[in-house]
Amino acid sequence: xxxxxxxxxxxxxxxxxxxxxxxxxxxxxxxxxxxxxxxxxxxxxxxxxxxxxxxxxxxxxxxxxxxxxxxxxxxxxxxxxxxxxxxxxxxxxxxxxxxxxxxxxxxxxxxxxxxxxxxxxxxxxxxxxxxxxxxxxxxxxxxxxxxxxxxxxxxxxxxxxxxxxxxxxxxxxxxxxxxxxxxxxxxxxxxxxxxxxxxxxxxxxxxxxxxxxxxxxxxxxxxxxxxxxxxxxxxxxxxxxxxxxxxxxxxxxxxxxxxxxxxxxxxxxxxxxxxxxxxxxxxxxxxxxxxxxxxxxxxxxxxxxxxxxxxxxxxxxxxxxxxxxxxxxxxxxxxxxxxxxxxxxxxxxxxxxxx
Amino acid sequence: xxxxxxxxxxxxxxxxxxxxxxxxxxxxxxxxxxxxxxxxxxxxxxxxxxxxxxxxxxxxxxxxxxxxxxxxxxxxxxxxxxxxxxxxxxxxxxxxxxxxxxxxxxxxxxxxxxxxxxxxxxxxxxxxxxxxxxxxxxxxxxxxxxxxxxxxxxxxxxxxxxxxxxxxxxxxxxxxxxxxxxxxxxxxxxxxxxxxxxxxxxxxxxxxxxxxxxxxxxxxxxxxxxxxxxxxxxxxxxxxxxxxxxxxxxxxxxxxxxxxxxxxxxxxxxxxxxxxxxxxxxxxxxxxxxxxxxxxxxxxxxxxxxxxxxxxxxxxxxxxxxxxxxxxxxxxxxxxxxxxxxxxxxxxxxxxxxx
Numbered sequence: 001x002x003x004x005x006x007x008x009x010x011x012x013x014x015x016x017x018x019x020x021x022x023x024x025x026x027x028x029x030x031x032x033x034x035x036x037x038x039x040x041x042x043x044x045x046x047x048x049x050x051x052x053x054x055x056x057x058x059x060x061x062x063x064x065x066x067x068x069x070x071x072x073x074x075x076x077x078x079x080x081x082x083x084x085x086x087x088x089x090x091x092x093x094x095x096x097x098x099x100x101x102x103x104x105x106x107x108x109x110x111x112x113x114x115x116x117x118x119x120x121x122x123x124x125x126x127x128x129x130x131x132x133x134x135x136x137x138x139x140x141x142x143x144x145x146x147x148x149x150x151x152x153x154x155x156x157x158x159x160x161x162x163x164x165x166x167x168x169x170x171x172x173x174x175x176x177x178x179x180x181x182x183x184x185x186x187x188x189x190x191x192x193x194x195x196x197x198x199x200x201x202x203x204x205x206x207x208x209x210x211x212x213x214x215x216x217x218x219x220x221x222x223x224x225x226x227x228x229x230x231x232x233x234x235x236x237x238x239x240x241x242x243x244x245x246x247x248x249x250x251x252x253x254x255x256x257x258x259x260x261x262x263x264x265x266x267x268x269x270x271x272x273x274x275x276x277x278x279x280x281x282x283x284x285x286x287x288x289x290x291x292x293x294x295x296x297x298x299x300x301x302x303x304x305x306x307x308x309x310x311x312x313x314x315x316x317x318x319x320x321x322x323x324x325x326x327x328x329x330x331x332x333x334x335x336x337x338x339x340x341x342x343x344x345x346x347x348x349x350x351x352x353x354x355x
Numbered sequence: 356x357x358x359x360x361x362x363x364x365x366x367x368x369x370x371x372x373x374x375x376x377x378x379x380x381x382x383x384x385x386x387x388x389x390x391x392x393x394x395x396x397x398x399x400x401x402x403x404x405x406x407x408x409x410x411x412x413x414x415x416x417x418x419x420x421x422x423x424x425x426x427x428x429x430x431x432x433x434x435x436x437x438x439x440x441x442x443x444x445x446x447x448x449x450x451x452x453x454x455x456x457x458x459x460x461x462x463x464x465x466x467x468x469x470x471x472x473x474x475x476x477x478x479x480x481x482x483x484x485x486x487x488x489x490x491x492x493x494x495x496x497x498x499x500x501x502x503x504x505x506x507x508x509x510x511x512x513x514x515x516x517x518x519x520x521x522x523x524x525x526x527x528x529x530x531x532x533x534x535x536x537x538x539x540x541x542x543x544x545x546x547x548x549x550x551x552x553x554x555x556x557x558x559x560x561x562x563x564x565x566x567x568x569x570x571x572x573x574x575x576x577x578x579x580x581x582x583x584x585x586x587x588x589x590x591x592x593x594x595x596x597x598x599x600x601x602x603x604x605x606x607x608x609x610x611x612x613x614x615x616x617x618x619x620x621x622x623x624x625x626x627x628x629x630x631x632x633x634x635x636x637x638x639x640x641x642x643x644x645x646x647x648x649x650x651x652x653x654x655x656x657x658x659x660x661x662x663x664x665x666x667x668x669x670x671x672x673x674x675x676x677x678x679x680x681x682x683x684x685x686x687x688x689x690x691x692x693x694x695x696x697x698x699x700x701x702x703x704x705x706x707x708x709x710x
Contacts, residue, residue: 050625272407295368295370304656305373
């Protein structure tokens with residue numbers, strides 16, 4: 001079982017970028033996400049199935065969740081056309097035309113063999129026109145029914161996805177619809193996009209009360225900054241995933257209590273301290289800020305691995321702090337200090353300068 | 356002490372590309388080489404000294420050898436002009452003008468603090484005109500004297516460099532000159548370039564007999580293919596370094612007994628076997644050829660680390676096989692099987708196709 005609230009590092013191509021499975025264990029990952037869309041296109045779900053499934057392929061025997069592919073079709077693929085039956089699109093890799101339907105998305109995930117599969121959905125940006133948001137939501141509901149009907153692996157959990165943008169009426173309708181179905185978990189889709197924090201909170205304030213007393217995990221797809229995660233946990237969310245901590249790490253942004261360090265700043269070239277004093281990660285155990293700053297300047301591959309190890313350690317440790325406060329029953333009074341610890345780990349927020 | 360014959364992985368920028376120190380231990384490295392030229396330019400030897408020296412900077416407490424910088428000035432720097440006093444050149448990083456002399460090259464290495472420093476030299480391509488080869492050799496001899504005179508750290512070994520191209524007369528003169536000086540080890544420079552194997556063997560057949568009975572290690576700079584290393588060991592060489600195993604690994608060329616696999620070949624996409632059955636490396640322990648082929652096609656960072664771990668494990672294990680045969684007194688009769696094991700691990704050699 002997975003301790004929640006929990007964060008899932010993202011292994012888009014059956015690898016969390018720059019890390020191997022031992023690194024993932026070391027940073028504290030207990031479940032990773034892999035992308036159905038990417039693996040369907042390359043190397044192909046049938047190939048992975050022939051090779052013994054995704055766990056064996058990527059050398060990871062702990063839980064894996066694959067997303068539905070819907071979000072990637074909408075955000076990555078070219079020339080996409082979504083109709084009531086499915087989505088036709090051109091691969092972002094080689095331009096070849098493909099078509100995903102709820103049935104195929106489930107078939108792909110059954111072949112990949114993750115512990116948790118997700119129903120095919122049609123996400124839209126929260127800021128899309130109201131009629132579009134409603135139509136995509138209704139389509140997502142039909143596809144949820146078809147995904148459930150298509151799913152045959154009893155050893156694999158299946159999560160459904162709530163859509164409905166930031167409109168409270170749609171969110172309520174979608175939550176009631178998806179919650180009424182025999183899914184093993186409830187994904188909250190279509191957020192972590194271009195909505196404001198208030199819009200996100202408003203949507204969650206609609207969703208979560210409807211799920212009150214429902215033991216199934218609630219998974220807000222795509223949220224990655226510790227401050228945002230903390231807010232969402234407060235509003236009742238259990239599961240998260242995002243490329244954010246790893247992506248910004250590869251750009252030299254290292255997360256520390258209260259903020260972040262941009263290792264490309266020249267001040268760090270002479271800083272003998274670890275990125276975060278006391279952090280148990282591979283970076284902080286052995287290396288100085290100066291060394292990491294050097295690796296980034298020299299474009300050395302090791303920079304990406306060490307920085308990613310740190311940001312994921314920070315994020316997963318932060319989830320542990322949240323869980324500890326919840327278990328101890330001290331979450332409400334810990335919120336202020338947890339919020340301070342999280343900082344605002346988003347691009348553009350003020351750096352913590354080296355003291 | 357370092358078991359010889361030994362191979363030194365190259366950590367140009369104070370990191371063996373894609374590996375961390377734990378990986379280096381795992382692949383069996385007992386000494387690494389770092390480049391004086393690169394570290395002098397970036398991040399700067401004085402900075403590394405302030406940060407506690409190279410061992411601490413790169414998190415590696417086992418032996419380090421730094422080369423002299425001479426080879427990089429000649430092969431990498433722009434607008435280089437070498438005179439009797441030193442070499443003026445423009446940095447390949449930012450175009451800034453620098454000047455290295457024997458005294459500065461030693462000063463840089465004393466600041467970096469490796470276990471073994473190397474005298475500043477003036478290498479030329481083996482195919483250079485005879486007069487050029489001779490002039491560069493004479494200059495290297497003067498610089499050897501100046502390097503020795505400049506060297507003040509009693510805790511740091513200093514190696515001298517033999518030059519002289521592939522001309523037996525020059526090689527003999529250079530060997531006698533360098534061997535007569537109180538260096539702690541003897542580098543054989545100016546080979547592993549564009550000379551033929553026969554030219555290299557001819558040069559070594561001049562150098563080694565002159566060093567007969569001399570207990571100091573003989574280090575042939577820049578040789579990296581197992582087959583070439585085996586030939587050089589047979590001719591009496593103890594130490595080697597090269598970027599070759601790591602560089603070709605990053606291009607998808609994996610070394611196996613008898614040959615190499617090009618992981619970019621489509622056949623490997625469906626190959627469930629490890630790259631090398633029984634190999635203890637991080638790649639072969641956990642992953643299939645198919646997974647590595649996928650990582651290379653998806654341009655995933657993990658490919659570089661896993662492939663490098665394998666090729667360095669292969670190379671260092673091969674050195675162990677050579678040492679074992681030497682210790683057992685069976686090296687002569689083992690030569691044929693060692694040569695077969697080494698294959699011809701050079702770019703362009705025929706692939707071992709997946710059976």
